[in-house]
Amino acid sequence: MKKKAIEKIPYIGIERTSRKKGAKYIAATMVKLVGHEKHLITEVYRNKKGDLDVPLVRIVLTKKDFGTFFVESGVWSRALIAGSSWCSKYPVWDKGGREYDAGKENVIRSDEDLQRIKSFPGVEEKSWRSQTWYGLINDRIDDISTKERRARENRRWERRQQGLKERAENTPEIDEQKLLEYADRVIFREKHYLYYKKRGSWARVACSKCGGVNEYRWKPGISYESQFQRMIDEPRQGGFGTCPMCGARGEWKPQGKVMDSYSKAAHLFVGQKYKETGMVFRYYEVEKEYQLGLICENNGPLMENACEELSGTEIARVYFEEGRKPQKDYHKQSTWDGKDFWDDCNLYGKENINISEGPILPETWEAMKGTIFRYSAMQEYEAAEDGYINPVDYLERYMQTPQIEMLTKLGLIKVVENLVKCRYGIVANEHADRVDTFLGIRKEHVRLLIRHQGEENILKILKDEKRLEQQWTDEQIENLVELSLESRNGWMVVLEHMGVQKMLNLIGKYAGAEYGTGCSRATSRLRAVAQTYFDYINMRQALGYDMSNSVYLAPKDLDVAHQVMVTEHNKKEADARIREAEQKFPMIRKHYRRLRKKFFYEDEDFCIRPARSAGEIVTEGRVLHHCVGGDNYLGKHNDDISTILFLRSKTEPDVPYITVEIGTNDLKLMQWYGAHDKKPDEDNMRRWLDVYVTKLKCGLVGTAEAAGDGEDTEIEAEDEQVLAVPA
Ligand SMILES: [Zn+2]
Structure with missing residues (x-):
């Protein structure tokens, strides 16, 4: 497209009399000769008084080419002017336009203009899509660019085919027989089978190597003739014997244990010189198949023949050349005509061809010289x-x-x-x-x-x-290897405060074992102790202790110190959970007084009361090892759906015993559990709870309003206690 020449052509311009009411844009056309070629030029103007002299875009179409010139920005584009299904997009000059009105908003100046478009070579009314003037042009542009794309793809495909052909032609011939012999020797170790079936003192033997079948005596007879009968050693499954027919060594396999065909496959490589200094590595799959032919006799199947067959298939070739990326070609089979062909990409249906490990033919090393x-x-x-x-x-x-x-x-x-x-x-x-x-x-x-x-x-x-x-001795390094330190955090911390030898000695002392003894018990003892020690150090550091303190670095009793850290670490986690629950479920604390008035009850032995706070429920769950501390129960209590009550012995009011969930409004006993989701003293406690719920429903439970003052003070004090959550 001669862009400069086209840009120089004066604009068409729209006379004020040609303005259309209600249209946003008006298009006008002309046909010009540029470089002896007919160009259809279509210009789009904004339908406004001052905008009728300079178009927004100029769309140029020739017999085989196209382009859109954006006048203001001076940019040429080869994109479609209305997308590939234009009804879903608005034209490129009207980014903010409404799609469904696009036809009405984008009109053409006159019928002559429309005729000019319709009669331009290549333009045709294809379907409903070509209903508007720019639909006609857009479809034509779409056609041209599709053709161009196809031509590009064809060229690429041809280039690839040429590359494949060229590589194949430069790939040296290969002696496949030699390759198979090598595979048989190295991979299959020239394995043969001697199939047998015993009948009394006799055995029928079939050899996979020579294919021969014959009967032999394996147990000496007592008759005179038996001395002259052909003897073999007794065939035993899994053992090795010699074929009496061809002398090959083979593994004995009882006829009954054999499928009629059995094969082994493996992969191997052969490298060849490629062109001047390159190499091609050829990847083969080789297979050895053993077959045993049986015929039916009156008393069961009878071995009739045996054979073995080697076969190889080339799967991939990888070409290496100086300064180029390796090229991998793959051997494929066409799914429609079954013919073999080579392809330069791996994708093959759903399967990917994978090049794995394997032996390499020795001739490769000779070929490698000079590459x-x-x-x-x-x-x-x-x-x-x-x-x-x-x-x-x-x-x-x-x-x-x-x-x-x-x-x-x-x-x-x-x-x-x-x-x-x-x-x-x-x-x-x-x-x-x-x-x-x-x-x-x-x-x-x-x-x-x-x-x-x-x-x-x-x-x-x-x-x-x-x-x-650091500068460590070989011995120190070997000792560190012996400890097989996995996570390095811990010992990096220790090394900041003591030398490596001191650290090794310390671990040796804790373990009561020597380094480098070669005794596996000593090694595993050292490893276990090192694990504990660095675990201890990590926790100690995470809990914020000053690690330069030598008492922390080298505790007297490692196991005790480790246990202390575990406990402290757990407590820290527990406190964090309490803080989180308090934040997430603040209403539990707010509901307390009201719920206490409703649910509190005691007799000579037990008392029952609602939880004071989310934290208290979390602790109850942790102490009793059940799941009341989970967000589910906390949420229901927080939202006033159900109430968590603590049933405790009056002699030990601070010790969790039984946790009860009850409907806040319907007063229905939903569940109750003691430690580990069990029901302690079940009959007794069930009776107690039944009485409690009955009284509750009759309004015989709860603290009277009047009993207020004294009680409240007590609650305040309790509240303070709960609030004192470790920061
Ligand atoms: Zn044989």
Whole structure:
């Protein structure tokens, strides 16, 4: 679109006589030749006296192209002018317009203008959507951009197909037979089965290797002829024997325990050189299937033949090239014609193809020479991992983090394992070229880490040492590893106030055990004590104690000190819950006096009264281990729906005994429980409560108004007590 030339064309302008009543916008059109091409130019004006000379937008349409010029801002747009289903959107020049009136508000100057639009190449009345002048143009724009998008998608698809083809053509041939032989040797360990069925002193044997079937005597006979009969050792399930027909070793399997087919599958990789210096890793699934053929005889099934079959399917190829992201191609099968094809994306129906670990064909190492991976040290890594790795992950990480070569060669295999699994949290400086700076540990401890193959627990401790600017001996570090400190908060606190040796000694003393004995009982004792000790320290600190105090750091009796902290910690939590309940349910305290007048009752043995406050209910629930302290009961009491009453012995009025819930208005006994949701002294107490409720309903319960003064003073005092909640 020749934008500059189009912008230079003078505006059409609307004569004042063409103004339409009730319309918000008026459109006018013209057809102009720009660069020998016909352009349909449609301008939209605001229907106002002063706005008839300069349009808001100029919509330009050619045979194959389009564009909208916003006059005021000077911006060109290739968006639709009214959305893809225009009835739900208003035109772009009328952001605040009302949708349902859009047709009435946006009119066209004359029939000639409308004809100009309708007769422009490509414009057609498609449906109800093309009822307005801008509907016609919008549909045309929609058509053109859809075509463009499709063309773009086609081009992309073709590019991808070309890429796939090009990669396939540059992928070297592979000797699949060799690959299967390798799989049989290394993965399936050339496993064969000798199926058998015993009948008296005889056994029928079928060999999966040679497929032969024959009868043999396994128990010596007493007859003369039996000396000349073919003998085998007695077949035993799970044992190994030699096939008397072909000499192969095989596992004995009784015929009755065999399904007619049985298979094992595994994965393996082969790496090949790709183009100049790249590599392609090919991922195969190999399968070994064992079959036993049976025929029906009069006395049951009879083994007739046996065989084994190896097969392999290539699943994925990963192409590595210098300076390029690895390209993964996947082998798929079309769901409609069943044909195999290669695709460059993984999505395949609902299943994702996953590349996992597996053995690597040895010829890979030869192919690796002279490629970008010649220094990757992957062969060393493979050896350290017993030949079972995911080379794709390793090489992807190696391309990202070439230090992997150094780490592998130093024997820091556990560190490499973490990196291969993308756990980069252990890296201190990804750009460092030295192990100590790369991992964030002290230089002098690299050797110690190597001795431990880069184990994560020792690495953590070495990183802490560096971070805390400490200098520990190898022995101290090994001792810390032995303690296997999980959460580090506690011992970081301790180390602020004492040296590491003192801390180790202290734990050793509490445990009564030595470090580094190699005795698992000593180690687990040390670990358990360290756990208790740091748990104690954490609680002590959280409760706000001054941790520089040596009595707190090194209590005489750790178990006692720990228990004290647990109790204190629990109390603190309980107090917090009481404060929360008091805040949330303030009405319980306010209702108290009124409810006391209504519900208070006592006889020689027991008294019953409503709860004074939310906190008191929480405490009752905690002491009696039932759920009355929950928000549900507190809420009902707070909202005057039901009342929580405390039934207590007169001799111990402060000791919770039975908690009662009663309907505040209907006076219905809803439930009553003692400790642990049990009903203590059940018959007796039930009778007591029945009498109480009856009296309550007859108005024989409650404190008389007149009894006021003395009682009230007492209540005040009680209230004070409850209010004194620890801050
Ligand atoms: Zn055989």
